[in-house]
Amino acid sequence: MTRYCIDTSAYSHFKRGHPPVVERLDSAEWVGVPSIVLGELWTGFLLGNRLAENRAELNDFLASPVVDEVVVDGDVAHVYGEIVAALRRAGTPLPTNDIWIAATAARVGAIVLTYDPHFQLIQRVGSEVIPLPA
Numbered sequence: 620m621t622r623y624c625i626d627t628s629a630y631s632h633f634k635r636g637h638p639p640v641v642e643r644l645d646s647a648e649w650v651g652v653p654s655i656v657l658g659e660l661w662t663g664f665l666l667g668n669r670l671a672e673n674r675a676e677l678n679d680f681l682a683s684p685v686v687d688e689v690v691v692d693g694d695v696a697h698v699y700g701e702i703v704a705a706l707r708r709a710g711t712p713l714p715t716n717d718i719w720i721a722a723t724a725a726r727v728g729a730i731v732l733t734y735d736p737h738f739q740l741i742q743r744v745g746s747e748v749i750p751l752p753a
Contacts, residue, residue: 624724
């Protein structure tokens with residue numbers, strides 16, 4: 620079963636039609652969108668000039684029967700703490716929101732689908748890093 624949790628970069632490239640991410644998401648059996656990703660998207664939408672279009676596109680995406688929002692709860696917070704502790708011990712700090720996204724993916728047993736290679740430093744969760752388009 621192909622289960623992905625997407626980060627903001629994956630959603631953004633999906634909306635741009637980048638074939639590698641479009642193919643993966645179109646064939647996925649389940650796609651999780653962490654609440655953290657929604658927050659990052661909304662920030663961009665509110666600072667941009669396409670609020671209505673972006674809102675409609677996001678609502679359509681979230682309405683797909685294979686897409687679910689994955690909320691941050693106490694279990695995710697615990698996994699987040701474990702990941703942060705492991706990264707600090709290893710001397711490899713990462714962006715806080717990306718650690719939350721990884722914790723969310725770990726909690727639901729999904730792979731992080733991303734364009735950001737630093738997710739590979741998180742041993743608690745698998746990631747599939749798509750190369751940036753040329």
